[in-house]
Amino acid sequence: MGDVNPLRRLTAVRGRAPADLASIFADVSRGDQAAFSELYDLTSDLVHGIARRIVRDPAMAEEVTQDVFLELWRLAPRYDASKGSVRTWVATLAHRRAVDRVRSEQAGRRRDEQELRRQTADYDHVSEEVLDRLDHTRVQRALAALSDLQRDAVSLAYYGGYTYREVAVLLDVPEGTVKTRIRDGLIKLRDDFGVSP
């Protein structure tokens, strides 16, 4: 991680290197380990960050990060660029694996209300931490433009890794409302981020 060109790293952090990532990934799909190393340098903060945010436990987050990268490596030859950018694929896979990990850990023991409250406290703490970061004003501004309920619903679902039913319990609002707020919140973010249909 240490020897990567800082400029490139910065553009990756800001998500502005899609062409770069695409060509690196094309090399990865042909078994190029040096390209895989570059891919790791450019996306490991993203993968590990998602894992950390959702599973919390540092050792488990490392395992999830490792699983995600090995899956990226294994599946690279099957990547289909028509279905989305490399960056989106990496983020989608990381989030899915982190969430599945948390949910399989939880299988068999239902979270009781106390635990939910404890985790809500964690979540508040983390979101403050997030707001302190200067590097991501675009996301912050977009989140700030949502209604409170939209922002809470989207954040708990995405950053918290909760199902919308769990979010409904956490926020003490009906499930249907949460479903709708996630949807219209995400539509607003989509338009704000300029994600083209």
Next chain:
Amino acid sequence: MNQDLHHLSAAYALDALDADERAAFEAHYPTCEICSAEVNEFRDTAAVLAAEAQVPPPAALKARIMAEAARTRQLPPILPDKVVDLAERRRRRAPRPLVVAAAAAALVVVVSVGAILRSGSGPDRAEQILAAPDALVTSLEGGDGTIRVVWSAERDEIAVFGNGLPDPGPGSTYELWFVLDEGVAPAGLFEPDTDGIIRTVLEVDDIVGSGWAITIEPDGGSPQPTGDIVFSGPV
């Protein structure tokens, strides 16, 4: 039901559906132009949100991952004719929900068209699959007992090994599903013996999946999952 499904694309893209709804939505959205477009857009949106969450991993992790990758074989690419094939097969196998509800007759047709065979299994054959050079072994997570699925794409065969599995109940059977990029496809039926042990071989179509799911279905299986997912895992 369908109306509800249309509104799940956002929650799906955030992985905010529980297992049942996820499976139902994954069976639906590939056949729905609006939902597939929304899933792509919302995934892009979520990827932007992910920028907020970046945390560098410990430096030692990279060496472990690089070493692991160096001794891990990549999956072969999907050949263009297979993709076409797969899309065609999926059209046949993924009838719209209305059609699924239609009749038992349709179910029989779909199952036979799918050419899914439940075969008499020999331990030897299961062992052979396990020993195949391209065998991919997955331990599934979920309900009581353990299940390992071994898939050889070369042989178009799957071996299912399991222990401590509950009886699926009278008139019911376990059904294994390929989880595809979009939706699911049936991979075969199996039932454990009275000791809860399963060791069987399923012959499958030349198909490419990224994960496994197991549900309990009525005898004879279903063209699309109707029961709860009891086990699942990535390939």
